[in-house]
Amino acid sequence: MPELPEVETVRLQLQRGIKGKTIKQIEVYHQKSIEANRTFKKKLIGQKVAGVDRIGKLMIVRFVDEADLFLLIHLKMTGQLFVVKGKSLSGGGHLVNENDVKELPGRHTRVAFTFSDDTKLFFNDMRLFGYLRLVNRVGLEQTKTRFGPEPIVDSFDQECFYKSLNRRRTSIKAALLDQTFVAGLGNIYVDEALWRTRIKPERLTNKISRKEAGALVANARAVLLESIAIGGTTFQHFVDAEGKKGNFTDYLKVFGKQSQPCPRCGQLIKKIRLAARGTHFCPGCQK
DNA sequence: CGGATTGTTCTTCC
DNA sequence: CGGAAGAACAATCC
Numbered sequence: 276m277p278e279l280p281e282v283e284t285v286r287l288q289l290q291r292g293i294k295g296k297t298i299k300q301i302e303v304y305h306q307k308s309i310e311a312n313r314t315f316k317k318k319l320i321g322q323k324v325a326g327v328d329r330i331g332k333l334m335i336v337r338f339v340d341e342a343d344l345f346l347l348i349h350l351k352m353t354g355q356l357f358v359v360k361g362k363s364l365s366g367g368g369h370l371v372n373e374n375d376v377k378e379l380p381g382r383h384t385r386v387a388f389t390f391s392d393d394t395k396l397f398f399n400d401m402r403l404f405g406y407l408r409l410v411n412r413v414g415l416e417q418t419k420t421r422f423g424p425e426p427i428v429d430s431f432d433q434e435c436f437y438k439s440l441n442r443r444r445t446s447i448k449a450a451l452l453d454q455t456f457v458a459g460l461g462n463i464y465v466d467e468a469l470w471r472t473r474i475k476p477e478r479l480t481n482k483i484s485r486k487e488a489g490a491l492v493a494n495a496r497a498v499l500l501e502s503i504a505i506g507g508t509t510f511q512h513f514v515d516a517e518g519k520k521g522n523f524t525d526y527l528k529v530f531g532k533q534s535q536p537c538p539r540c541g542q543l544i545k546k547i548r549l550a551a552r553g554t555h556f557c558p559g560c561q562k
Numbered sequence: 563c564g565g566a567t568t569g570t571t572c573t574t575c576c
Numbered sequence: 577c578g579g580a581a582g583a584a585c586a587a588t589c590c
Binding site: 352353383401402403404443444445449550551 | 579580581582583585586587588
């Protein structure tokens, strides 16, 4: 379940691993992952990677020659990207890292790219929700309009955030999961940000004060930045582009901690179902 | 073996 | 018509 920090972790590794390299060959093992695009290979082969950007949980690969082409990569829940340096390839499968041996390509490998220096990029996705999608500049701009601001940007407008909350009439949990409202938070960081702000996930958005809204943004920003600094959270499927798990798992306070004492007040953490998601909170100190 | 797992989009409803 | 709620997608684990 990659959220903003996990996607950012992968983005940085991708940028290091494939920037400046030219796509030489592509293997598509599962059509659905590229939305059955018949021109996928044709358009991408020969393209040189200029860089990898990110908006919310979506990665955007740019190419050098002003071609009107961008590759969008969404990992959804079980998507993974692995960069393997050319030299380490030998025969069929190979080792991605020492702790977690993986055969690549493997059972869940959907697409594999080979670059001119024989570096390989594998897109694995067990549940097939993720996708690689080609868009032109217009399509990219349309896509971008579907994302709200990220809590980690300096330009985040707190007053606008507060006013939008006031206009809505839904649980704060559902609002924070809405990517068109605020981009980058998912189930884990929403629960963590609400715990830090002492707000119950069920609280209605129009019952949140201006001061609480400000604190919520600050806490969301803090938890996302702390996680990025540590390389993300691994709860179920997340591994980075080198096959390593994220260490922020050790810093979670409520997510997955049901029946354990709240680190702040000692009451037992509860788990309920809210906004169709497993939702964790402390009934003692979250109001 | 049924239920839980979740990010996003689509559909339905008020 | 817009917001909100729910379904759908898909495969695996327990």
